[in-house]
Amino acid sequence: MAVTVSNNTGETVANPMARALREAIYAGLIALGLFILFIGLRTDQNIRNELVLIQRWGLLATVVVITAVGRFLYVAFVIPAIERAKAEKAAAPAAVAEPGFIRRNFNWLGIAVLLLYPVVVVSLVGFQSSLKWVDNFGIQILIYVMLAWGLNIVVGLAGLLDLGYVAFYAVGAYAYALLGTHYGLSFWILLPAAGIMAAFWGVLLGFPVLRLRGDYLAIVTLAFGEIIRLVLINWREVTNGAAGISGIPKVSFFGLMSFNVSDPNYISKVLGIAQSGAYYKIFLYYLALALALLTAFVTIRLRRMPVGRAWEALREDEIACRSLGINTTTTKLTAFATGAMFGGFAGSFFAARQGFVSPESFVFIESAIILAIVVLGGMGSLAGIAVAAVVMIGGTEILRELEFLKVVFGPDFTPELYRMLLFGMAMVIVMLWKPRGFVGSREPTAFLKERKAVSSSFTKEGHG
Amino acid sequence: MAGAPLLDIKGVHTYYGNIRALNGVNVSVNEGEIVALIGANGAGKSTLMMTVFGAPRARTGTITFAGTDITQMPTHEIARLRIAQSPEGRRIFPRMTVMENLQMGASLDNLKYYDEDVEKVFTLFPRLKERINQRGGTLSGGEQQMLSIGRALMARPKLLLLDEPSLGLAPLIVKQIFDAIRELNRTQGLTVFLVEQNAFGALKLATRGYVMVNGNVTMSGTGKDLLANPEVRAAYLEGGHH
Numbered sequence: 001m002a003v004t005v006s007n008n009t010g011e012t013v014a015n016p017m018a019r020a021l022r023e024a025i026y027a028g029l030i031a032l033g034l035f036i037l038f039i040g041l042r043t044d045q046n047i048r049n050e051l052v053l054i055q056r057w058g059l060l061a062t063v064v065v066i067t068a069v070g071r072f073l074y075v076a077f078v079i080p081a082i083e084r085a086k087a088e089k090a091a092a093p094a095a096v097a098e099p100g101f102i103r104r105n106f107n108w109l110g111i112a113v114l115l116l117y118p119v120v121v122v123s124l125v126g127f128q129s130s131l132k133w134v135d136n137f138g139i140q141i142l143i144y145v146m147l148a149w150g151l152n153i154v155v156g157l158a159g160l161l162d163l164g165y166v167a168f169y170a171v172g173a174y175a176y177a178l179l180g181t182h183y184g185l186s187f188w189i190l191l192p193a194a195g196i197m198a199a200f201w202g203v204l205l206g207f208p209v210l211r212l213r214g215d216y217l218a219i220v221t222l223a224f225g226e227i228i229r230l231v232l233i234n235w236r237e238v239t240n241g242a243a244g245i246s247g248i249p250k251v252s253f254f255g256l257m258s259f260n261v262s263d264p265n266y267i268s269k270v271l272g273i274a275q276s277g278a279y280y281k282i283f284l285y286y287l288a289l290a291l292a293l294l295t296a297f298v299t300i301r302l303r304r305m306p307v308g309r310a311w312e313a314l315r316e317d318e319i320a321c322r323s324l325g326i327n328t329t330t331t332k333l334t335a336f337a338t339g340a341m342f343g344g345f346a347g348s349f350f351a352a353r354q355g356f357v358s359p360e361s362f363v364f365i366e367s368a369i370i371l372a373i374v375v376l377g378g379m380g381s382l383a384g385i386a387v388a389a390v391v392m393i394g395g396t397e398i399l400r401e402l403e404f405l406k407v408v409f410g411p412d413f414t415p416e417l418y419r420m421l422l423f424g425m426a427m428v429i430v431m432l433w434k435p436r437g438f439v440g441s442r443e444p445t446a447f448l449k450e451r452k453a454v455s456s457s458f459t460k461e462g463h464g
Numbered sequence: 465m466a467g468a469p470l471l472d473i474k475g476v477h478t479y480y481g482n483i484r485a486l487n488g489v490n491v492s493v494n495e496g497e498i499v500a501l502i503g504a505n506g507a508g509k510s511t512l513m514m515t516v517f518g519a520p521r522a523r524t525g526t527i528t529f530a531g532t533d534i535t536q537m538p539t540h541e542i543a544r545l546r547i548a549q550s551p552e553g554r555r556i557f558p559r560m561t562v563m564e565n566l567q568m569g570a571s572l573d574n575l576k577y578y579d580e581d582v583e584k585v586f587t588l589f590p591r592l593k594e595r596i597n598q599r600g601g602t603l604s605g606g607e608q609q610m611l612s613i614g615r616a617l618m619a620r621p622k623l624l625l626l627d628e629p630s631l632g633l634a635p636l637i638v639k640q641i642f643d644a645i646r647e648l649n650r651t652q653g654l655t656v657f658l659v660e661q662n663a664f665g666a667l668k669l670a671t672r673g674y675v676m677v678n679g680n681v682t683m684s685g686t687g688k689d690l691l692a693n694p695e696v697r698a699a700y701l702e703g704g705h706h
Contacts, residue, residue: 306571313568316557323517323551324619325543325572444561444597 020076028068035063107383114142114289118282127278135281136397139353142288143346145389148373149295149382150342155371156379157299157308158335159315161218163367164225167205168198168340170232170362172347177245177357178238187251191348198344199337201228206336210329213318225367232359244358251352253283284353291349295342296382302338304445311335312380369393372423376430378437387438396423468531470495470655471516471547471623476525478508478515485511487679488525493623498649498656500666500687502700503676509659510552512676513627517542517549530622544572548621552628552659554612558601562592565600565611569618577620585614588644606637613641617648624648626658630665638662642669663700667691675700 040060046052102109121133151165175194179185185193209220232239239245250259257267259280268275302308310331313321322328351357373392377385399415399422406413434440469492478486485508493499503509515522516529518539527535534542543549548569557565566585570578586593589610595603600611609629616624626645630638642665648654660666667673670687675696683696690696 306574309564309568310571312560313557316559317555319519320551320555320557321568322519322539323543323549323555324568324615325540326568327538327540442559444564446561446563446567 016080017076020072023075024068024072027071028064031064031067032060035060039063110383110386111293118285122278122282127274127276131278131281134278134285136400137394138285139281139288140397141389141393142285142292143350143353144370144373144393145386146288146292146295146346146349147343147370148377148385148389149292149299150339150346151370152339152374152380152382152385153299153302153311153342154335154339155374156381156385157303157315158311158332158339160332160335161214162221162336162339163218163364163371164205164221164223164228165339165343165370166362166364166367167225167228168202168343169347169350169366170228170359171198171201171340172344173351173357173361174232174239174245174347175344176348176351177248180249180351181245181247184249186255187249187348187352188254191345194348195341195344198347199341202336202338202340202343203333205340206333210332222364222367225362225364229359229362232362239359242359244356244360246356248351248355248357250280250355251284251287259283284349288349288353291345295345298338298342299382307331307334309445369423372427376427376437378434378439378441380442381437381439384437384439392423392426395426468528469493470530471657472526472528473512473516474526474528476512476515476522476527478511478520478522480511480520485520485679486515486522489676489679489681491674491681493655493657495655496649496653497671498645498658498669500670500673501657501659501676502661502663502666502673502690502696504700505661507676508679509676510627511679513549513552513625513657513659516547516625543619546572546620546622547625548616548619548623549625550609550612550616550627550629552631554608556600556603556608556611556615559599561597561599562595562603562611563597565615566592566618569615572619578618581618581620585617588617588647589614606633606641609633609637609641610644613644621654623655623657626656628659628661630660630662638665645669663696664691667696 040056042054042056044052044054117138118130118134121130121138125133147165147169150168151162154160154162154165172194175197176187176190179190179193180187205221205224209217212220233242235241252258253267256265257270258265259267261275266275267273267279299308303312310321310326311334313324313326314328314331314335318328321331350361354361369392373388374385376392377383377388396419399419402415405415430438471491471493473489473491476486476489477484489508489512491499491501491512501509501512511520514520516527516534518534518537522535525535526533529542529545529547532545534545557568560568566582567575567578570576570581591607592610592614595607600608603611609631613624613626613629616626629641629645633641645656645658646669649656658666658670667687667690673685673687673690674681675683675690683690683693685693691701
C-alpha cells in the first residue's frame with residue numbers, strides 16, 4: 001500500500017520520524033476504510049437460516065494496527081536504509097563485477113545438484129522417507145521444467161502466445177495411457193509415439209491459427225485446450241470420461257528389471273535388496289531428468305540452427321522475416337510441433353508415473369502455471385525457467401510441510417489452501433522486482449571473439 | 465535499354481479494404497538503374513513497394529520480375545527470386561545482435577557466402593563492424609538503417625528495394641547512406657528502386673525518377689529532368705529541402 005501522502009518540504013525531510021508517524025496514521029485510516037466492511041463485519045446464517053451479522057472489531061483493529069505499524073517502519077527505517085545503500089553504490093567506483101564462480105558455472109552446478117539430489121535425500125532420510133522428497137518435489141518439479149521448456153519454444157522463442165499448452169500434455173498422457181493399457185506396449189515405444197502424436201496435434205492447432213497473433217492467438221489456443229479436455233470428458237467409449245484411465249503399466253528398467261512386486265524380475269529380487277517403492281521413484285526421477293536435459297539440449301541446438309534462428313526472428317518481426325525469404329508458415333508450424341512434442345513427452349511420462357490419468361489433470365490452470373513459469377523465468381532462458389519452476393512448484397509443495405503454522409493459526413489452518421494466493425503474490429513481487437523474469441537477457445547464438453549476454457532491459461516489448 | 469525491364473509494374477491497383485491506395489500504377493526498373501519514386505505523405509509510395517512483395521497484394525494489374533509473374537506469389541518466394549528490401553521503419557530484429565541480423569539476411573543461401581558478403585557490407589558500413597556484438601535495438605537510427613540495408617544486401621539481391629532510407633536521419637548520415645547506394649550501383653551494378661520523401665537527394669542519386677500523387681504516377685523522367693522541372697521544384701523541392 002504505497003500511498004505517498006507526504007510532500008517533500010524541508011520540514012518533513014528534516015524529521016523522518018514525524019513524517020513516518022503521519023503516514024502511518026493515514027495508512028491506518030485507509031486500511032480502516034477499506035476493511036471495515038470486509039473484515040469488521042461478516043455475514044453468516046444462524047440455525048433458522050436467517051442472515052446474521054457477526055461483528056469482528058478485534059480482528060479489524062489488528063489489521064489496521066499491522067498496516068499502520070508496517071507503514072511506520074517502512075517510512076522510518078526501510079526507505080532511509082534503501083537510500084543509504086543507493087548513495088553508497090553511487091559513491092563507489094563503477095567497477096564491472098566479474099561474475100562469481102556460481103554464476104559462471106550455474107548450469108553445470110545445477111545439473112550436478114539435480115544428479116546428486118536423490119542420493120543426498122536417501123542418505124539423509126533413508127529409502128522410505130525419501131519417497132515424498134523425490135516424488136513430490138523432484139519429479140513434480142522436473143515435469144514442470146520439461147513442460148515449461150517445451151512451451152518456451154513456442155512462447156519464448158517463436159513469440160506465439162499459447163494458453164492451451166496443457167492440451168499437448170493431455171494428448172501425450174492419453175496416448176500413453178490408451179496404447180499402454182490396450183496394447184501393452186513398453187514405455188520406450190510409447191514415449192516417442194506420444195511425442196509424435198502430440199506434435200501432430202500441434203500442427204493441427206497450428207494450421208487454423210497461422211494468421212493470428214498476440215491476443216487473438218491466445219484466445220484460440222485457450223479454446224483448443226478446453227476442447228481437448230471436453231473431448232476427453234465426453235468421449236466415454238474411448239477415454240472412459242471423467243473417471244479416467246487407470247492401471248497404466250509401469251516403466252521397466254530398459255526391459256531388464258521390473259518395478260512390479262509380482263513380476264519374476266522385480267528389482268529387489270534381481271538385485272537381492274529389500275523391497276521398496278522408492279526404487280521406482282528414484283528411477284523415474286532420473287528418467288525425468290534425462291528427458292528434461294534432452295529437451296534443453298534440443299532447444300540449445302535448435303537455437304543455433306536456421307530453424308531456431310528463424311523462430312527468434314519471427315518473434316521479433318514477422319514482416320521482416322517474410323521479406324528475407326523465410327516461410328513463416330512452416331516456421332510457425334515447426335515451432336508448434338516441436339513445443340507440442342515436448343509437451344507430449346512430459347504427458348507420457350506423467351501417465352507412467354501416476355499410473356492413472358483423468359481429464360482433471362489437464363485443466364486451464366495447468367496451462368496458466370506453465371506459462372507463468374516461462375514468463376517468470378525470463379522468456380527464452382532455460383536456466384531462468386528451471387529456477388522459476390523450482391520456486392513456483394517447489395514453493396507451493398513446501399506449503400504442505402509447514403505444520404508449525406498450525407501452532408500459530410490454530411489446528412484448522414491448512415496452508416495448502418493459500419497456494420494460489422501465494423502463487424499470485426509471488427508473481428506480482430517477481431514482476432515488480434524483475435520485470436523480465438529471473439534471467440532477462442538473451443544469449444546471442446552467434447558472436448565474434450567474445451560472447452556477451454545482452455540485457456533485455458533496454459529493448460522494447462515484442463509485439464507477440 | 466535493350467530487353468524487358470528487370471521489374472515491370474503494369475496497371476497495378478491496390479486496396480486496403482475498400483480504400484484504394486494505388487490507382488493503376490505503371491513503373492519499370494531496368495537492370496543497373498537507380499530508380500527513385502518521390503511523392504508526399506500518403507501518396508502510396510510505400511504501398512507500391514509492399515505490393516511488389518505481395519503484402520498487400522495487387523487487386524488488378526501485373527508485376528513481373530526478370531520475366532516471372534510475381535503478382536500472386538507468396539512473399540517469401542518473391543524474396544527467394546533475389547529481391548531484397550530494406551522496409552519502411554527498418555524492421556531490424558531488435559533483440560538479435562548485428563551479426564545475427566546479418567546472418568538472417570544470408571539465410572537464403574544457408575550462410576554459404578556469409579563470410580565473403582559480410583566483409584563487403586563492412587567495407588560499405590564500417591560502423592556495423594564496430595557494433596557486431598551489439599543488439600540491433602541498441603543501435604542509433606542511422607546504424608539501424610545501415611543494418612537494414614546491410615541485411616538486405618546479405619541476400620545477394622538482383623534488385624534492392626529501399627523504403628525511405630533517409631527517414632529521421634541526420635544530413636551527414638543521409639549522405640553516407642546515399643553515397644553507399646551510389647557505390648553499390650557503380651561497382652557491383654546493383655539495381656536499386658528507392659522510395660523517398662527527400663526528393664532532392666533521391667533525384668540527384670537516381671538514373672530515373674517517378675512522381676506519385678494520390679496513388680497515381682503523374683510524372684516520370686531522368687533524375688536530372690525532374691530536378692529541373694518547375695512543377696516538381698514547386699511541389700517537392702522548394703520550401704526547405706534537406
